[in-house]
Amino acid sequence: MHEDLLGYLLGALEPHEMRRVAEWLKEDPEARRQLEQIEKSLKPLEENFQPIEPPPRDLVARTLANLPPMPRPGDQSAAESGDEVSSDQPVVELASMNRIVDSPPDSAIRWLDWVGGIATAVVVLGLLLPILAESRAESRKVACQDQMRQLGTSITQYATRNSQERLPVVAESGREAFAGIYANRLQDMGLLHAPWLRWCPSMDRPAADEYTLASLNSVTPVAELHTVSIDRLREIQQVSGGHYAYTLGVVDHDRYTSPKFEARSSFAVMSDAPYISTNGPTRFRVLSHNGEGINVLYEDGRVRFISITAIDSMRDHIWRNHHGSAEAGVNVDDASLAPSGQPPFVTVNQR
Numbered sequence: 001m002h003e004d005l006l007g008y009l010l011g012a013l014e015p016h017e018m019r020r021v022a023e024w025l026k027e028d029p030e031a032r033r034q035l036e037q038i039e040k041s042l043k044p045l046e047e048n049f050q051p052i053e054p055p056p057r058d059l060v061a062r063t064l065a066n067l068p069p070m071p072r073p074g075d076q077s078a079a080e081s082g083d084e085v086s087s088d089q090p091v092v093e094l095a096s097m098n099r100i101v102d103s104p105p106d107s108a109i110r111w112l113d114w115v116g117g118i119a120t121a122v123v124v125l126g127l128l129l130p131i132l133a134e135s136r137a138e139s140r141k142v143a144c145q146d147q148m149r150q151l152g153t154s155i156t157q158y159a160t161r162n163s164q165e166r167l168p169v170v171a172e173s174g175r176e177a178f179a180g181i182y183a184n185r186l187q188d189m190g191l192l193h194a195p196w197l198r199w200c201p202s203m204d205r206p207a208a209d210e211y212t213l214a215s216l217n218s219v220t221p222v223a224e225l226h227t228v229s230i231d232r233l234r235e236i237q238q239v240s241g242g243h244y245a246y247t248l249g250v251v252d253h254d255r256y257t258s259p260k261f262e263a264r265s266s267f268a269v270m271s272d273a274p275y276i277s278t279n280g281p282t283r284f285r286v287l288s289h290n291g292e293g294i295n296v297l298y299e300d301g302r303v304r305f306i307s308i309t310a311i312d313s314m315r316d317h318i319w320r321n322h323h324g325s326a327e328a329g330v331n332v333d334d335a336s337l338a339p340s341g342q343p344p345f346v347t348v349n350q351r
Helices: 002-010 015-027 027-045 060-065 097-102 111-160 181-188 213-217 222-225 232-238
Strands: 244-247 250-252 253-255 268-272 275-277 283-285 291-300 303-307
Touching: 027 268, 111 181, 111 268, 111 303, 181 222, 181 268, 213 232, 232 253
Parallel strands: none
Antiparallel strands: 244 268, 250 253, 268 291, 275 283, 291 303
C-alpha cells in the first residue's frame, strides 16, 4: 500500500482512489504513520531543489565582442603561399613538417577558417539559447505544478480531517478574511511542509525591503493574526498565500461558506495569482511563466496549464464568479480564486 500513500501524497491518484485512501487514513493510525515517514523522506528533495539559472541574454554579443580581430585576406605573406608558380596550373602544396612544428597554432588558421569558426559559433549559440531558455521556462512551470500538487494534497488532507469535509475557510469578515489564509490554516494543522512552497519558481520573491523576512520565510499562526498590529496584519494578509490565488469560498443557500470537498475535476481550488487592476473595470494580468499562461489546481488534485488566450473563454472563469465579479462564488459550483490579500467580498472589513 506504499504506492497508494505515495500517490495520495503527490495527488497522482484518481478521485475515487483519493477518497478511498483518505478513508483508510482516518481509520488506520499505522497508515498515517507511514504517510508521515514518506513525507519526511521526500522533504530533503524539496528543500534542496535549486532552479537552474538561465544563460544571460547578451551571451552572443559578449562572445563576439571578446574575439580577437579578424585578419584581412590581403595580409597573407608569400611564404604562406609557397614558391611562385604559373597561375594557370593547379598547385597541391604539402605542408612542411617544420612549419607545423615551429609555427604557433594561430598562424596556421587562414581568415576563411576564422570566419567559418565564428559563423559556426554564432549559429550554434543562436540555436542553443532559445532551447535553453525554453527548457528553463518549462522546468519552472513543471516545478510550479509539483508545488501546487503538494499544496493540493495538503488541502485535501485538511478537508478529510474535519467533520464537514470543507476546504480551508476564508472568513467572511475580520482579520481572517483574506484568500492567503489557506497557508496559515495548513500550517496550524501541520500540513504545510515547507513555507517556500507558496512561492512560484517562475517569479521572484517580493523584495525584503517591502516586507519583513519573517513574513517571506515563515507562516504566521492563525491565533497571532488577532494580536498583531494593523500594519503587521496587512503585511501578513498580502504575503501569506505567496504567488498563488486561492478559492474565496461559495454562497450555499444564501449562506457564505467554504467549498465542500467533492474531488471535482472542474472546480478550481488554486492557481498562479494574477495582478488585479481595480481602476475602472476589473482587469487581470498574468505575471508568471513569462505571461504565457497559468497553472491551475483542481479539486481532484490535477494541475493543468492554461494559456493566456484561453483564460477568458473558460466556461467557469477562475478569477471571476458567475456574476462577473472578483468575489466569492455565487453557488456551490462557482469557483472564484483571488490573490492572498483579497477578501471574499469587496466591502468586507478585514480588521
